[in-house]
Amino acid sequence: xxxxxxxxxxxxxxxxxxxxxxxxxxxxxxxxxxxxxxxxxxxxxxxxxxxxxxxxxxxxxxxxxxxxxxxxxxxxxxxxxxxxxxxxxxxxxxxxxxxxxxxxxxxxxxxxxxxxxxxxxxxxxxxxxxxxxxxxxxxxxxxxxxxxxxxxxxxxxxxxxxxxxxxxxxxxxxxxxxxxxxxxxxxxxxxxxxxxxxxxxxxxxxxxxxxxxxxxxxxxxxxxxxxxxxxxxxxxxxxxxxxxxxxxxxxxxxxxxxxxxxxxxxxxxxxxxxxxxxxxxxxxxxxxxxxxxxxxxxxxxxxxxxxxxxxxxxxxxxxxxxxxxxxxxxxxxxxxxxxxxxxxxxxxxxxxxxxxxxxxxxxxxxxxxxxxxxxxxxxxxxxxxxxxxxxxxxxxxxxxxxxxxxxxxxxxxxxxxxxxxxxxxxxxxxxxxxxxxxxxxxxxxxxxxxxxxxxxxxxxxxxxxxxxxxxxxxxxxxxxxxxxxxxxxxxxxxxxxxxxxxxxxxxxxxxxxxxxxxxxxxxxxxxxxxxxxxxxxxxxxxxxxxxxxxxxxxxxxxxxxxxxxxxxxxxxxxxx
Ligand code: FES
Ligand code: MG
Numbered sequence: 001x002x003x004x005x006x007x008x009x010x011x012x013x014x015x016x017x018x019x020x021x022x023x024x025x026x027x028x029x030x031x032x033x034x035x036x037x038x039x040x041x042x043x044x045x046x047x048x049x050x051x052x053x054x055x056x057x058x059x060x061x062x063x064x065x066x067x068x069x070x071x072x073x074x075x076x077x078x079x080x081x082x083x084x085x086x087x088x089x090x091x092x093x094x095x096x097x098x099x100x101x102x103x104x105x106x107x108x109x110x111x112x113x114x115x116x117x118x119x120x121x122x123x124x125x126x127x128x129x130x131x132x133x134x135x136x137x138x139x140x141x142x143x144x145x146x147x148x149x150x151x152x153x154x155x156x157x158x159x160x161x162x163x164x165x166x167x168x169x170x171x172x173x174x175x176x177x178x179x180x181x182x183x184x185x186x187x188x189x190x191x192x193x194x195x196x197x198x199x200x201x202x203x204x205x206x207x208x209x210x211x212x213x214x215x216x217x218x219x220x221x222x223x224x225x226x227x228x229x230x231x232x233x234x235x236x237x238x239x240x241x242x243x244x245x246x247x248x249x250x251x252x253x254x255x256x257x258x259x260x261x262x263x264x265x266x267x268x269x270x271x272x273x274x275x276x277x278x279x280x281x282x283x284x285x286x287x288x289x290x291x292x293x294x295x296x297x298x299x300x301x302x303x304x305x306x307x308x309x310x311x312x313x314x315x316x317x318x319x320x321x322x323x324x325x326x327x328x329x330x331x332x333x334x335x336x337x338x339x340x341x342x343x344x345x346x347x348x349x350x351x352x353x354x355x356x357x358x359x360x361x362x363x364x365x366x367x368x369x370x371x372x373x374x375x376x377x378x379x380x381x382x383x384x385x386x387x388x389x390x391x392x393x394x395x396x397x398x399x400x401x402x403x404x405x406x407x408x409x410x411x412x413x414x415x416x417x418x419x420x421x422x423x424x425x426x427x428x429x430x431x432x433x434x435x436x437x438x439x440x441x442x443x444x445x446x447x448x449x450x451x452x453x454x455x456x457x458x459x460x461x462x463x464x465x466x467x468x469x470x471x472x473x474x475x476x477x478x479x480x481x482x483x484x485x486x487x488x489x490x491x492x493x494x495x496x497x498x499x500x501x502x503x504x505x506x507x508x509x510x511x512x513x514x515x516x517x518x519x520x521x522x523x524x525x526x527x528x529x530x531x532x533x534x535x536x537x538x539x540x541x542x543x544x545x546x547x548x549x550x551x552x553x554x555x556x557x558x559x560x561x562x563x564x565x566x567x568x569x570x571x572x573x574x575x576x
Contacts, residue, residue: 009045009116009247027116043079044247046240047117049108051129053087058126058205059149060196061227065236069121069147072240078247080240085111088128090478098476099448101128101135102551102560103543105284108136117142119247121239125149125197125227127204130212131281137253138288139563143246144253145346146218147239148209150227151319152197157188163200163319164192165480166312169454177462197227200319201312203479207274208281213328214268215261216345217253220354224323231323246346257289260340262572264351266298268328270305271335273314273379273397275479276487277451282572284557290565291572295382295391295555299515301573302378307397308334308368313482314397315374317366325366329358334369383486385517386526387472387498387508390490391555396512398482400468404512406484408435408470410519412504415440416452424459432466435508439499440536441475442492443551443558447544453477453487470510472517474499476554486510486517488554494536495553501529 010031014023028041048069052062066082073080086104088097112120122137124130125148137144154163162171167188175185198205206223213223219239225231245251262282269278283293309331310317332339332355341352368374375397383392396404411434413419419438422428430436436455443449453475457466471485474492491497498519502508507520519526539545550560557564 009118010041012116013114040079043077044118044244045116046073046078046080046243046247047112047115047120048080048082049120049122049133050082050084051087051123053089055092056087056089056126057193057196058089058152058198059087059123059129061149061232062123064233065123065147065149068233068236069240069243072237073244076241076244078244081117083111083115088132089126095446096448096450097128098450098558099547101132102547102558102563104128104132105135106563108133109139112137112140112142112144119143119145119243121243122146123149125205127208127277130205130208131284134212134217134257134285135288135559135563138257138285141252141254143251144217145239145243145246146212147236148198148205148212148218148223150197150225150229150232151200151206153194153226153228154200154318154320155191155194157191161318162188162191163194163312165199165203165478166201166482168192169481173457173462176456176459195228199480201480202272202274202309202314204275204277204281206311206319207269207272207278207479210268210272210274210328211265211278211282214264214332215257216264216343216351217256217261219346220329220358221327224319224327226320226323242346245348249348251346251348254289255344256346257285258343259291259570259572259574260343262286262291263340263574264343266301266573267305267335267338268332270302270379271307271331272309272311273307273374276380276393276395277476277479279380279393280476280488280554280557283555284559286572287557287559287564290567290569292568293555293557294571294573294575297571297573297575299382302380302382305335305338305378306370306373307375307379308370308373310366310368310374313480314379321366325364326359326361329355330361330367333358333361334367381512381515383510383512383515383517385519387502387517387519388489389498390553392472392486392489392517394484394486394512399484403468403470403484405510406435406470407507407509408433410435410437410502410504410506410508412502413438416446416450419452419455423456426460428458428460430458430461432461432469435470435472435510437499437502437508438471438473438475439493439502441473442494443553444548445474445492445494445536447539447547447551449476449554449558451476451478453485454481454483455485472499472508489517490553490555492553496530496533498526500533501526503529
């Protein structure tokens with residue numbers, strides 16, 4: 001009755017109840033009840049992770065992508081089956097999208113384990129979704145290929161090109177400074193997001209799309225086509241075709257996500273001036289593969305890798321321009337000598353072989369050469385010192401150069417609520433040379449490490465024309481934001497990190513040149529203050545309790561301890 005040569009996952013993961021033949025009999029009865037024939041079942045089964053959600057406009061093209069993937073799978077003789085998981089959007093996830101990333105990764109991992117799939121296409125896009133999917137797929141261990149939804153189109157406001165969300169922040173800053181009125185801010189609100197798809201600048205979504213291609217877990221050329229284009233649909237079809245290949249070749253994800261692949265991801269993250277959040281996500285994905293993040297090796301890599309991509313917020317262009325200029329392959333050609341070319345990709349060929357066949361470079365003004373970088377000093381620097389012994393980071397390419405070496409008086413905000421209550425007060429004692437410190441916005445403290453590290457310029461300073469001020473927090477910031485902003489101070493305040501001990505009036509010295517962040521308060525004084533810290537209440541039930549009990553600090557990826565590979569091996573990037 002059952003064909004033993006059947007090359008499909010339909011016979012895998014059978015719940016036997018003591019009789020696997022009967023379990024398969026039942027399974028086939030049910031799927032035939034859905035209208036499929038035996039012929040359709042005797043093929044490699046390609047799962048397609050459907051992350052469409054009415055609350056996720058960044059994934060608004062997922063139904064069309066699924067159609068195109070299915071077409072590709074069937075043209076290659078496979079049997080495509082889509083199934084849902086959690087979908088997370090940045091603006092519709094309380095308390096933060098980061099809080100839900102690990103839940104989405106667990107959902108993805110367990111569905112990949114549970115379902116009878118030979119390979120899976122992961123459709124992700126919005127910031128936390130691609131990291132969650134790669135974390136889950138890395139733990140599940142099956143053949144997997146990433147497809148991103150693609151970037152949104154830009155819009156136009158009074159003759160100026162605009163896109164989410166660097167321009168969202170730019171116009172909001174102008175509105176706060178009372179440079180534009182209620183009417184104009186309402187008008188621009190309708191122009192910022194030109195279509196479905198992910199943010200059109202070097203935010204986390206664009207960065208994770210690019211690093212997925214760099215790691216070889218997504219097809220060459222697949223990161224940059226905008227969401228609503230024919231290019232994007234053809235990439236989806238091709239992804240479906242290739243998914244059948246990785247299923248039959250048993251090209252499992254551990255063969256792709258190697259230390260060499262992570263090295264390539266970090267290089268591309270740096271060369272594109274990508275989001276600081278990608279560092280947290282890559283640490284989490286690497287942690288699932290058993291590779292601990294070496295922040296100091298990453299900093300050394302940063303010193304050698306210039307920012308070459310002229311993309312907001314470090315530069316001026318948008319993702320659609322990056323795509324037209326040649327995309328990630330073109331960028332990788334510029335740093336080819338810094339890449340691990342022997343890394344295997346989902347095509348079954350190495351990165352070097354793929355780059356040999358990449359489209360020939362042509363003149364364009366979006367991806368610079370090494371002789372003419374956007375920023376020569378590296379985009380992300382790692383800072384250490386008594387204020388962040390576990391490390392902190394700064395996106396120096398999006399900072400004000402004059403503030404990168406700075407000594408100033410701390411103005412401390414206890415938490416996000418305290419900040420909201422006082423930042424716009426005319427009574428706030430602050431000037432442009434001060435350093436704003438915001439704490440209790442870390443992984444445990446908020447919870448879920450919100451992108452609140454982009455502390456607004458106090459309204460009275462904004463009105464006086466101040467455009468930037470040094471800011472320090474234990475939180476994150478959006479990749480679309482710019483400013484002299486120190487992030488991910490670790491350990492965070494909520495687990496007793498020294499950022500909990502800063503008081504208004506203390507002096508802090510930031511030196512990006514020396515990679516240091518120092519609180520100029522004697523050790524004995526800090527020890528006394530530590531005894532006076534009052535512990536804040538923690539959640540007592542449900543996912544929030546699990547999160548607070550198990551989440552790691554930023555340098556470990558904010559993953560749950562029990563989800564990390566228990567047997568760490570080679571650190572990434574590989575120390576030189
Ligand atoms: Fe989804 Fe920016 S909000 S990518
Ligand atoms: Mg974001």
